[in-house]
Amino acid sequence: MSEQAIKRQFFFAPNTQLPKDFVENMPFYFAEHGTTIHKARNLIKVFDSPIENGSKINVKKYCIPPIINRIFYSVGLRTPKAKTTYLNALELLKRGIQTPAPFAYIIEKDGWLIRFSYFFSEQVEGLQTIRQNxxxxxxxxxxxxxxxxxxxKGCLHKDYTPGNILFRKENGEYKFWLVDINRFKFKNSPISAWSAFEALMKPYDNDALLKEFVLEYAKCRGVSQKLYIPILCLRKIRRAYDKTKRVLKKIPGSKLLLGKPLGK
Incomplete structure (x- = not known):
């Protein structure tokens, strides 16, 4: 594919000190530079700061979406993930919920079709996941x-898994940061416990720990302690559904529609 056919849009956070050329050159040196910290469908690398005494830079490269989603993103029926993550980060910080500071994002297109996208944020050091603990x-x-x-505060993380909840202990208190914030719901009023079922069933894989977590959550929200019963039932149903979906993905040709990326 000709580099001339690829068009890139660059967006910067207000008051960001990240040099323009660092962002604009990233698509060309991402593959050969940086330290990889996550490699799956999407790729995350950490780069030394181009600013003297600045924090390291986290860059997430989103793969080319599956064909159906690619069309939706390209015609504006869905917002590209890098842009959504950037906007969600700004909204979370505005509401007092910590997430790595967003710096910039890039959207690539080949003609009218979206390709890769990149999200730049602060690399917060010394964090662990709750999965590890x-x-x-x-x-x-x-x-x-x-x-x-x-x-x-009206914030609902739809991918509230143990790997996306980061923390560190400061002066005897736990401080939290959220990552992988592409899928989020915001309201101008509190999220009800009953509408947060799907998120509440994800932080702990073990059923006994999840029950304990939901009981404590219910106490904090002042809702029924029986909240854990439908949540555990829902998770059992969801796991059966996910198992069926994995089987369906083994059918020849199905991955094109069910979520296989077209490139990394």
């Missing part, structure tokens, strides 16, 4: 309180 009961209670507070 799932047996820590004090942490579990802190996660429940944090989740309740987030929902009270």
């Amino acid at each position: 799932s047996e820590d009961r004090d942490l579990l209670k802190a996660v429940a309180k944090y989740t309740a507070d987030m929902h009270e």
Whole structure:
């Protein structure tokens, strides 16, 4: 594919100090530079700061979407993930929910079809995931309180998995950061516990720990302690659905429509 056929749009956060050329050149040196910290459908790398004494830069490269989604993104029926993540980060910070500071994003197009997109943010050092510390009961209670507070602020993370909830302990208190924030719901009023079922069933893989988490969450929100019953039932149903979907993806040709990326 000719480089001349590829068009790129660059967007910068207000007051960002990230040099323009660092962002604009990223598509050309991303593959050969940086330290890879996550490699799956999308790729995340960390780069040294181009600013003296600045924090390291986290760059997430989103793959070319599956063909149906690619068309939706290209014609404006869906917002590209890099842009959504950038906008969600700004909204979270505005509401007092920590997430790595957003710096910029890039949207690539080949003609009218979207290709790769890139999201630039601060690399916050010294964080762990709650998955790495799932047996820590004090942490579990802190996660429940944090989740309740987030929902009270009208924020609902739709990919609220243990790998997307990061923390570190500062002066004896747990501080949290959210990542992978592409799928989020915002309201100008609290998110009800009953409308947060899908998010609440994700932070802990173990059923006993999830029950304990939901009980603590319910206490923080002042809702029924029986909230855990439908959540555990829903997760059982969801796991059966996911298992069926994995089987369907093995059918020849199905991955093109069900989510296989076209490039990395």
